[in-house]
Structures are given as structure tokens and as C-alpha cells.
Amino acid sequence: xxxxxxxxxxxxxxxxxIERIQAxxxxxxxxxPVGYLDYDCRIAWAGGLVVGFxxxxxxGEEETEILNLAIDPARRRRGVATALLGKVLKGLHGxxxxxxxxxxxxxxxxxxxxGFRESxxxxxxxxxxxxxxxxxxWQSC
Numbered sequence: 001x002x003x004x005x006x007x008x009x010x011x012x013x014x015x016x017x018i019e020r021i022q023a024x025x026x027x028x029x030x031x032x033p034v035g036y037l038d039y040d041c042r043i044a045w046a047g048g049l050v051v052g053f054x055x056x057x058x059x060g061e062e063e064t065e066i067l068n069l070a071i072d073p074a075r076r077r078r079g080v081a082t083a084l085l086g087k088v089l090k091g092l093h094g095x096x097x098x099x100x101x102x103x104x105x106x107x108x109x110x111x112x113x114x115g116f117r118e119s120x121x122x123x124x125x126x127x128x129x130x131x132x133x134x135x136x137x138w139q140s141c
Contacts, residue, residue, distance in 0.1 A: 005080065007087045010041035010053060017050035018043070021070050027104050028070035039067065044084045051075040052084050062094025069098075069107075085114055093140045099133040101126055111136050 010018065018033045018041075036055045044052040052071035056064050071080045089096065099122060100107050108118075116136040125133030 004046050005051070005083050006045040007042055007084055008045060010036060010043045012037065014043055014050050014053075018053050021050065021053065021072050022068070024073050025070040027101060027107070029068040031068065036068070042084065042088060044071075044080050046075075046080075052080045054084055054088055056088065056092075056096075060094075064092055064094065064096045066096060066098035081110055082114065085110075089114065089138065089140075095140075096138040098136050099125060100136060102132040102134050108134065108136070111138075114138065 015033045015037075018036065022028050022030065022033060036053070040056040040058070042054050042056075043050045050072075052069075052075065054069045055067040057067050058064050069081065069085070071084075096116075098111065098116070100111065102121075112118075116138045118134050119137040120135040122133040122135060124130050
């Protein structure tokens with residue numbers, strides 16, 4: 001699946017699909033997608049459809065935070081997230097941080113595979129349900 005992906009910046013016309021994917025992904029942050037265009041929002045595009053997205057925020061000259069990542073449930077476990085994040089990380093220098101629910105073992109495994117390391121726990125960081133957040137960190141070479 002990842003071989004036919006195009007990774008590109010999100011456009012306003014992508015927002016309905018981003019919203020659909022986010023709504024189908026309860027583990028993802030639930031923010032208003034229109035706000036993602038204020039950040040570096042990239043989409044994975046395949047077969048004429050948005051199949052995933054990632055939102056990044058630059059917080060310093062060499063520090064970036066991943067605010068949200070979601071893949072269409074019908075496209076999961078096919079390399080979309082790996083390809084999307086892999087491409088994004090190749091273009092970044094410095095440190096990248098993210099938080100992930102402690103129970104989201106699949107996401108934590110993906111991030112570890114891409115070189116992220118768990119660096120802290122934010123107790124009761126998430127709501128609905130209340131849960132710890134695991135802070136993960138990636139460092140460019």
C-alpha cells in the first residue's frame with residue numbers, strides 16, 4: 001500500500017476527509033480540522049482519497065511537536081503511517097515530541113519502530129477516558 005502513496009501538504013478541500021478520518025479514530029485528538037491548516041498538516045493520498053494525516057507544530061528552531069496523527073481505519077496496518085511519518089521525519093532537524101495514550105500499544109510500537117523513545121509520563125493527561133500520556137521523543141542524526 002505505501003508504494004502508491006503521495007504525501008503532500010493538506011489543502012482546504014481535504015478537510016472533510018480529514019474530519020471523517022479523525023471521527024473514525026477515537027484514539028486521535030479531536031480538534032476542529034480547519035485549525036490544522038494553521039500548522040504543518042500533511043496528508044497521505046492514495047487512489048484519489050485522503051487515507052491519513054499528520055499535524056506538526058514547530059515550537060523552536062530545532063523542536064517540533066506532532067499534534068495529531070490518524071489513518072483511515074480501512075487502511076491501517078498497510079504501511080501508511082510508517083510512510084507518512086517516515087517522509088515527514090526525513091525533512092525535520094532537531095527533536096520531535098509527541099504524546100500518546102498509554103493504552104495505544106500499536107501506536108507506541110510504530111513510533112518505536114521509527115526511532116522514538118519514551119521519555120516521560122504525563123499522569124492523567126487524557127480525558128474520555130482518563131489515561132496517562134506517554135511522551136515520546138525522536139532526535140535527528
